[in-house]
Amino acid sequence: MRNFALYMMFIGILITAISGNWIIFNYDNVTIYPKASYVIFAIGLVIVAGAFVMSRFTAYRETSRTVDNRDALNRWLMANYPVNKWLIVLIILPLLLAPFYSWSLLFKLLKWYILAGSMIAGIIFILQGERVEDDADWQYKGKTKKMLELIDYRKHPFNISLILFILVIGSFILSKQWNIPLHMDVGGNPYYVTTLPISASVMSALMVMSTFIYIINHGDFFGFRKAELSYERVMAAHFGEIFMCGPTLCLLIFTWIISL
Template sequence: MRHISGYSMFFGILIVAFSGNWIIDNYDSVSIYPKASYILFGIGLAIVVVTSIINRFSMYHEDTYVYRKDNRDALNKWLQNNRPFSKWLIGIIIIPLLFAPFYSWSLFFQLFSLYLLCGFVLAGFVYILRGDRVEVEENWDYKGKTKIMLELIDYRKHPFNISFFLYILVIVSFILSKQWDIPFYMETSGNPRYVTSLPTSSVLMSCLMVVSAFIYIITQGDFFGFRKAELSYDKVMFIHFVEIYCCGPVLLIWLFTVINALYVHFW
């Protein structure tokens, strides 16, 4: 089962991200969310949970794939050659952006946002996949409660990262806000009180959620020609560092947004 679990996990986390981002982006344009939106979100969550359970009871047989080609070698070679891009690829990406404003500025910003998010995710994938397949583990000699905490947030062992739980919290609150008619005042008109808005920061957090889940995926089995990796904890710690700057503001803004909405609604 390990040879397909990575793909199902990736499919599930993408469903969570795309359906969740749709819920965020359409908060102001719907009076109540259609059932299909949060059912799809729930399906994505179920796929992630079920796949992680399957992985706990299945084994990866290293000998079976020992002679299989590793695309990591091609990636490292590409990085060493200063990352050359095909002109055709650049054209395919840029041309839709050039023509989108003639149709709609809304379409332009949607495309730009999509490209930006895909760029963040791809950059995260490259960071995780580059280098040796088996990395040298640094001596993170922690003891006691610190060691227990670091093991709980070691994304090589499970896909349930901090951004995953916080993202679920944000999406559920958006859905309940519409269901219970308690509107959120998020100031998305260009003058947000918190420098960034909750929707924008939450969508960016979805990228971090996907990248964090990919750490688990690639350490559990092969994925699109990339052999199962043994990542060092350094890369996990870098993700934790990014979480401080991404998840921290989201949590604070979400708390103030919810408290403000409840205060206005009940008082």
């Protein structure tokens, strides 16, 4: 039952990320978002929350299975990522054909490809290496320990990226509902190094990776045995948050100030 809950959590966070990015990518293409778009986004969040509660009240059942797909993944990484050439052709073919239909379709596909690639890379980063890692270097006491436990994604899936992503998507939806255009300056001369849509979209991949830390730390996942990750993996997510969540929050605040 624990593994079922974690599979549901993974599905839920994917629904949240995909539906949220659809809202981001189509901001300029709709007058008002269809109800289904934010209902699906909300369903994804409910699934994540429900799966978390279920995982807390169910126990992990240790199996006699000794095969761990982590070993095959590590061998694949050590062999410099060999990939079937036909798979590469199938992946690249839509990008080659898209310009014959429209250039806008090509750019849309690129956005989704980058998002999917970022998610896969994040999950591989969490799965690679040893199943049981030494956590001795991350033992703290007192207030430091309490603070780190609040943002320890091995203990809960409610990461900073997820919370901020909800704020961004809520802002996009409300701006359409209240008829307040968000001036995100996505033209040729942006005020900032990045833009809110780009920053939020990349951040959603970090959101999926951070949630996956909880998933693999509490159960098996498609042949990958339950891991005991060190806090170093969590710190890698926090390192990404410094570069993604901070700028995204600033851009969101500045965007609302300029728009109002």
